[in-house]
Amino acid sequence: MKKNKSILLFLLFLSLSVLAQDQKSNWQPASFQIVKAKYKTFKTTQYAHVFSGSKNNIVRLAPELEGLNGVQLPLEQYKKGTNAALKLTFKENVQLLIGTFQEKENKDYFQFSAADNAKLVLENGATVTGLPAVNVYAISYSKGTHTILPNAKGLFVVLGAVKSSQNLVARNAEFPDGKLWNPTFIVEGFSDEKPLFEIVGGETKPVIDEGFPGTEGIQGGFEGGRVVKVGDTYHMFPTERAGEIGVDYYYDRVKTKIGHWTSKDAINWKRESTIYQASGTYALTEDDNPMNDRRGAIWSYMPVFNKKANKWYGYYLAYTVHKEIQPNHSFGRIWRCESTVEGINGIGGPYKDMGIIMEPGLDSQPWEGRQGVASFFPYQVGEKWFGFYSGAYPFETWADYPKNSGKGWFVALAESNSLEGPWTRMNKGLEPIKSIHPVFVENPIVSQLPNGLYIAIFDGGPDGWGHHLPNMMGYSLSKDGVNWSEARYWPIETKVGKWWDIMRTPLCLIPEGNDVYTVIYNTIDLNKRFHPTGMVKLKLNRDVMEARLKELK
Template sequence: MKPFFKSIFRTSLCLFLCYYSATYAKTAIYDTKYEKPKDSLYRLIGHEYSTTRLSEFVNVFSGAKNSVARISKELEGLKVIKLPLSDGIVKAGSIKFNVKNSCYLLIGIFRDSAAKTNTSSLERIDYGKGRLTKEPLIKNAMSITGLPDIDIYAIAYKSGTHSLKWTDNLFMILGAVQSLKDIKHRDGGCPDGRLWDPFIIEGFTAKKALFEVVEGPEQPVLDVGMEGAQDIQGGFEGGVCVKINGVYHMFPTERAGEKGMDYTYDRVKTRIGHWTSKDAVKWKRKSTVFQASGTYAITHDDNPLNDRRGAIWSYMPVFNDKTDTWYGYYLTYTVDKDIAPNHSFGRIWRTESQTKGIEGIGGPYNEGVVIMEPGLDTQLWEGRQGVDSFFPFQINNKEWLAFYGGAYPYQSFKDYPDKPGKGWFIGLAKSKSPEGPWTRMDTTINPIKTIHPWFIENPIVYKLSADCYITIFDGGPLSRDGYNWTEATYIPIETKVNKWWDIMRTPMCLIDEGNDMFTIVYAAINHNKRFHPIGKVKVKLNREVLKNRTDLIKH
């Protein structure tokens, strides 16, 4: 599924919405040794530039989505001036400001990883009567999405009126501090911001949030050693959760692994579990729906000699009203030890519950039939990983669409099987019924890149209103027709929930609880643990924002 290096893209950031659809004001937390910056240190004179407080997630430029992914503690709470950014450049401009008492104006200079100094950028700034420090105070002080490393310098200004001018440049004006005694010369260790693509974060980049984070447990709801999880080595990833007659039913991918085996085997010997809960907090394991063989392939191509059920992932139950039956859509892989990705040639199966009615969600289920697999109609973007997810949803009360995924794309069919590229994409398939047959839409539509240009995985679709759908994965885009989707936006849930995770992994549901309240159950990663836990959060939908955003969507 998702290799570790790719997960850095989402580290500590968000939850979801298409989104990616991430308004919350995050209050900066100050260490007692740092004095909270005061607004009175400087005052802009006659300028249209807006300001905002520096914190994680904050959008730091006007006219752009670039936001703070990492920040050194000393900088939190500073009043940054939001300069306009276009095509990666702050166009020539100036500010005029008044200083009541002597202070230091902090600026951030973006430095390409290959550059040893910031001389060029520093020379494009006229500091007026100010005096620039010779060396940066903090190197690698912040990570701004989509932009290079940033070093922090200080400009000393005495009381009075001052000006600062610049030619085309890439820099920030972070705000002012009274003294430099609490800012130690050091390397902040923040990574290059180009590890992240710029994206929309609810309440920060977006003016008003579609979903407000309300509350969530301060720790995982399902963790290592808990009842039912004792024999699961690697925790959980992906799957779905639904609510039926007051009971939550969760079907996560269990990274079962095997005792005595390396942690990498957790992603190979997987199974689909069925868990239930009355509050989405206390869970009870009911059964194993499917178990992978955990057997590695013996050839590198999609060969029948290989065990094509080496790993099993991403179970998605959908109720069919016409047949009064639960269908389960799930994914099987050939597992290769030597070629990335080790999950290859994915196939989608449709299974049926042997117990009729809405209460039959627990099964038992038959093995089912393959409904989508690598073949002559495979598109290059589906890549070596093959069909890596599948979620069907109905539109217009008659037609069925399905998001299906692919990864490690081929540039040409000559690259098959061992020269894949990188990227995780989704496309649409179409059918007259949930049984199929399913037909891939052509490459004038697939892959869908409006949501995100290179990373979408395991999307689940819900209807928020009569004329608006949302798909959640790591973000949450909107659509009016199921075909055309907005850019993803992300929800930073740690603004209201104690952050016990390092990487937000996979949201598994958006369950309507009434009164515009929704429950999200999600898998996450703590780097200190082999076990990937499950968390929970509640969010509240803003109907006014939904209407405004829906009105802007073309269909």
């Protein structure tokens, strides 16, 4: 008897599990056609831009909705009530899925009434950047042509249509409010505009991961640095988060190394040497004090070949590190070094230090924060040199120094007549560049496209740890190297199987011929301490490149 009861309970559990799984599987789409009006459809998926003429995109989506076909409504017209009627033709009886925004008192957003006969099927079923949380309703329509919500006032989302026979089991998907995200990022391939780069390939697993040859003694993996190609060989100079045995993973960021790795294919890598090793010594005081060891952590090594001097220069970041104050990286200083071996093949060094070129001081501004100067990358425009420098954990005013910092990762420009310097903050560093993204641009690396446009690739910021950022690599364009465009972001996981949780820093944009480029990038897998490195291939669209140049004139 007990045995039979156990079997029954097991079968009941199995049935409930199958039912729950079925509820969360993709709903089957029903086809429809848009009648006359110039509305476009979109694939209902993460990153989809749900309105024409806007940047609002999906960052969270219930799996039931994945892969349906939605309709892009013109945002401003629907807000103002000046939109053309949306007419759809259905070849069969359907349930149309409409998303409404959870601000019932806000007249910008449409809300159902009892007369609409709408059934709530997904509470908090999607998150759209910059907009309130989305509830998803189903409305039944018979076969034929229908005007959709002809008397609706305010904004809503058409997420797709499913067959009338589809069993829509209501649940709360528990996705967050979209107002946590700033709706200022454009995802390549999902907006109204054509992408500058198409993702054409890449590795579906890390090219360097824990346990690979050369990673011995590197507990925390990799973050930042640069990759360059000399002849047929790739040279990578990553920050190795070596850490200390028995010390918490957060402190892998302290006792760091700059390694030199090489590869013939950007996939199989060999560690050649250590360029620099940080001391790992913690600060004695809370402020930027000469008593502290100012090379407790070393990061962000950027090799640049100086044709005039016929040798490689390196620019890198040295931090004071504090054991208790976040961020534990503080008061960054940019050092310049030179290879002791002349010529293009002297990239492996050894290198000798030539001194500090940029540091906190009287010309620093509060936005540079406790972490600034937090990175540096020089690039040439004509006879002039410019350099992106960054700050993080800003002070609102100098009265907040040294501990009371906020959040924000910013960049600005310095200028010089030579790579050696002196380097001067442009505009006295009064304001960071916010045209790229208002709150997060980290570790930009600059190169030029075939038509002369400057392109800066950078870390777009995590969607995690309380941050609500794109979680993608981004790029910005400039005609003159000074004024930079709004960022676009690369959704690598749409073409390459996603093996990471958090996308971090791109290390290069290397042209390989036929408009194909190699990008090496760092990531975080939340299931492991070691931060691995990946590789992806991009294809440049020259027509879009020329169109972007015209837009910037």
